[in-house]
Amino acid sequence: MVQNGQITLYSSPYSPFSQRNQIALKQAKADYTDYVVDLSAKPAWFTEKVNPVGKIPALTYGGPKSAPENPPPEAAKINESLVILEFLADLFPEAGLLPADPVLRAQARLFINVFETKIFEPFRSFFFTPDGSGTALLEGLEALQARLPPSGFAVGEHWTNADSAVAPFLVRIDLMLKNDIGKYPQSEGVKVLEIYQGPKFTRLAKYIEDIKASPLFKDTFDEETNMKLFKNHPYTQRK
Numbered sequence: 456m457v458q459n460g461q462i463t464l465y466s467s468p469y470s471p472f473s474q475r476n477q478i479a480l481k482q483a484k485a486d487y488t489d490y491v492v493d494l495s496a497k498p499a500w501f502t503e504k505v506n507p508v509g510k511i512p513a514l515t516y517g518g519p520k521s522a523p524e525n526p527p528p529e530a531a532k533i534n535e536s537l538v539i540l541e542f543l544a545d546l547f548p549e550a551g552l553l554p555a556d557p558v559l560r561a562q563a564r565l566f567i568n569v570f571e572t573k574i575f576e577p578f579r580s581f582f583f584t585p586d587g588s589g590t591a592l593l594e595g596l597e598a599l600q601a602r603l604p605p606s607g608f609a610v611g612e613h614w615t616n617a618d619s620a621v622a623p624f625l626v627r628i629d630l631m632l633k634n635d636i637g638k639y640p641q642s643e644g645v646k647v648l649e650i651y652q653g654p655k656f657t658r659l660a661k662y663i664e665d666i667k668a669s670p671l672f673k674d675t676f677d678e679e680t681n682m683k684l685f686k687n688h689p690y691t692q693r694k
């Protein structure tokens with residue numbers, strides 16, 4: 456398929472879910488509008504006309520370019536960042552968002568699956584609740600690392616949706632751990648950081664370094680803005 460109509464992504468500069476889709480849109484060189492939704496004062500039209508669930512990211516596709524507040528009625532409304540990633544891979548088959556080889560495509564999806572089943576929940580509870588488990592987070596990271604090839608990105612030298620799906624979270628985990636940000640007890644953070652920066656995670660550390668150096672990542676992440684949010688957000692404050 457080729458792009459046939461407008462694309463609007465509704466996003467937030469703080470949202471790792473949105474960044475997944477911003478990366479893929481850039482990689483596909485899509486013609487799109489990125490509209491920042493103010494989540495602290497979410498406009499009524501967003502839930503009414505774009506995503507009834509009220510969450511970003513959300514994407515509209517099709518019809519003529521129009522004001523983001525008024526998406527074309529005929530436009531498809533798509534939400535859930537991982538579904539949007541699959542949609543973009545289908546819409547832009549030439550862009551390499553997924554590899555052409557079916558085995559590598561399966562490996563890309565398995566990589567995302569490890570993140571979703573083994574890292575996402577430990578990440579959420581470790582950083583944003585007082586009783587998350589550092590062990591569970593490290594186990595998840597180890598399982599993801601085990602799927603990495605010896606060099607390059609998730610399924611080879613070429614960046615794919617597998618990298619777009621995990622990179623926004625891995626970099627945030629990296630920054631928060633190294634800057635002692637999150638609800639976890641400080642003593643637990645010290646222990647986790649020591650293991651995370653130790654010889655067990657050499658391959659993961661190189662992967663995160665490669666992610667940070669990638670223009671696709673750099674162009675979609677403002678570290679200073681995000682650091683300010685992590686430091687000051689009520690979800691990360693220790694009592």
Ligand SMILES: N[C@@H](CCC(=O)N[C@@H](CS)C(=O)NCC(=O)O)C(=O)O
Pocket residue numbers: 469470471472494509510511512534535536537
């Ligand atoms: N599973 C969803 C999660 C999206 C999500 O949690 N978005 C948050 C921002 S990071 C949001 O819109 N929160 C606003 C709200 O719930 O009102 C996805 O992958 O897209």
